[in-house]
Amino acid sequence: MQLNFSGLRALVTGAGKGIGRDTVKALQAHGARVVAVSRTNNDLVSLSKECPGIEPVCVDLGDWEATERALGGIGPVDLLVNNAAVAMQQPFLEVTKEAFDRSFDVNLRSVFQVSQIVARGLIERGAPGSIVNVSSMVAHVTFPYLSTYSSTKGAMTMLTKAMAFELGPHQIRVNSVNPTVVLTAMGRQVLYDAEFAQKLKERHPLRKFAETEDVVNSILFLLSDRSASTSGGGILVDAGYLAS
Secondary structure: OOOOOOOOEEEEEOOOOHHHHHHHHHHHHOOOEEEEEEOOHHHHHHHHHHOOOOEEEEOOOOOHHHHHHHHOOOOOOOEEEEOOOOOOOEOHHHOOHHHHHHHHHHHHHHHHHHHHHHHHHHHHHOOOEEEEEEOOHHHOOOOOOEHHHHHHHHHHHHHHHHHHHHHHHHOEEEEEEEEOOEOOHHHHHHOOOHHHHHHHHHHOOOOOOEOHHHHHHHHHHHHOHHHOOOOOOEEEEOOOHHHO
């Protein structure tokens, strides 16, 4: 699949590590100018060395006011990848207000805020756009101790549909990718129990977890004109888990 994002400006949240970092690299490699957003400055410094020319923005997306200051005047953006997330593991009966609020602030509220900023800019310019929300298969099925995280991703499914419905008349497409466990730093937190990890892998018909590249390729497809009539949906990158 040959992709070309030349002349387009993309914004990627959660760009410092894992899926977000590899998405930045791939978008730049395919010609896009990329704004990379992360709350960890060291990650942005190292990413800027790997990808000269990106525009690093260091901000905690869980802070509404700081996000507005950092991104409110970001300028024209054509493509948006809402990837920033936290996964705070707690048994349901032990979920704290702090963990609940932090999870929804970063995983869901920031998607509202950043998408509003980008969509308003697209509408003002009369330009088409594409937004991809990085969700998870736990929007549909949960794992132990992930009730809060799963709830944010379940809500993201409906948010993706609502955004697609309201933004579609402006030629702004909105979709999600829903991967199984990806062996990033966050993914390894979920698989802290080796026995659980092995049993989980065996539940996947393909007998594997997803690679970061698999998720990035789906993101690029949804951002591109190759998916020009796709909006309001999601791509499962789950090695067949939800078919079992």
